[in-house]
Amino acid sequence: MAIRGSVETSLAELAVRVRRRTEGHSGRFLLGIAGPPGAGKSTLARGVRDELNLAAGAGIAEVVPMDGFHLTVEQLREAGILDRKGEPDTFDAAGYTRLLRTVRDAAVGETVAWPAYDREIHDPVPGGVIVDRQRIIITEGNYLLLDEDGWSGVFPLLDEAWYLDVPRPVIEQRLLRRHIRGGRTPDAARNKIARSDMRNAALVEGTRMRADVVLRKAGRGYRID
Numbered sequence: 720m721a722i723r724g725s726v727e728t729s730l731a732e733l734a735v736r737v738r739r740r741t742e743g744h745s746g747r748f749l750l751g752i753a754g755p756p757g758a759g760k761s762t763l764a765r766g767v768r769d770e771l772n773l774a775a776g777a778g779i780a781e782v783v784p785m786d787g788f789h790l791t792v793e794q795l796r797e798a799g800i801l802d803r804k805g806e807p808d809t810f811d812a813a814g815y816t817r818l819l820r821t822v823r824d825a826a827v828g829e830t831v832a833w834p835a836y837d838r839e840i841h842d843p844v845p846g847g848v849i850v851d852r853q854r855i856i857i858t859e860g861n862y863l864l865l866d867e868d869g870w871s872g873v874f875p876l877l878d879e880a881w882y883l884d885v886p887r888p889v890i891e892q893r894l895l896r897r898h899i900r901g902g903r904t905p906d907a908a909r910n911k912i913a914r915s916d917m918r919n920a921a922l923v924e925g926t927r928m929r930a931d932v933v934l935r936k937a938g939r940g941y942r943i944d
């Protein structure tokens with residue numbers, strides 16, 4: 720196991736860390752992964768889940784994304800805030816908190832349907848994730864550690880919180896690529912990043928100190944700071 724701050728930690732090692740933390744834990748274990756837009760949260764969450772399931776030889780872990788609680792494009796358009804999509808009040812934070820609590824408290828084996836987010840249609844998809852027998856639930860998103868705007872109920876539900884830290888220039892590059900791939904012109908993409916994404920990133924960066932673990936990408940793995 721990697722020593723804090725020293726060497727690169729692989730996904731498999733991170734999964735071992737999670738497994739150890741769940742030992743002796745009764746009921747479901749909730750791991751939260753927070754971080755700014757484009758940090759790689761979804762990628763990390765899926766990677767840890769897959770390593771946990773591979774090592775166990777069974778489906779013991781699942782990812783439930785905060786992104787599933789985006790308000791729909793129609794709702795945002797009606798409210799006149801479609802251009803602010805991605806900001807804290809463009810999500811159903813209360814619904815997210817409620818379903819997270821439901822998942823935590825539900826008996827293992829009981830089915831709970833969780834909404835996924837479809838990047839093609841830019842809207843949530845009801846029941847995109849099914850939680851039933853998994854004992855380790857990984858939830859990931861920007862605002863998990865936020866202590867304002869209706870988000871403060873999330874943090875107390877988490878058994879462990881990670882923060883994925885990525886330098887601003889890396890995030891900007893990734894978001895630029897994503898926005899252009901999504902159909903924006905380079906100018907429109909840069910405008911969206913400057914006006915909206917980086918403001919959200921600054922808000923999220925202010926929550927980093929609440930995390931139990933801060934991770935940074937290092938080589939093929941991550942470094943724990």
Ligand SMILES: Nc1ncnc2c1ncn2[C@@H]1O[C@H](COP(=O)(O)OP(=O)(O)OP(=O)(O)O)[C@@H](O)[C@H]1O
Binds near residue numbers: 760893
């Ligand atoms: N460890 C990594 N090394 C290199 N690229 C990565 C890494 N993790 C993620 N990426 C890339 O960065 C981009 C963003 O990753 P991802 O979608 O996981 O981020 P996110 O934090 O979930 O973003 P969002 O906040 O928008 O949901 C993707 O193109 C992904 O391939």
Ligand SMILES: [Mg+2]
Binds near residue numbers: 760761762786
């Ligand atoms: Mg994501």
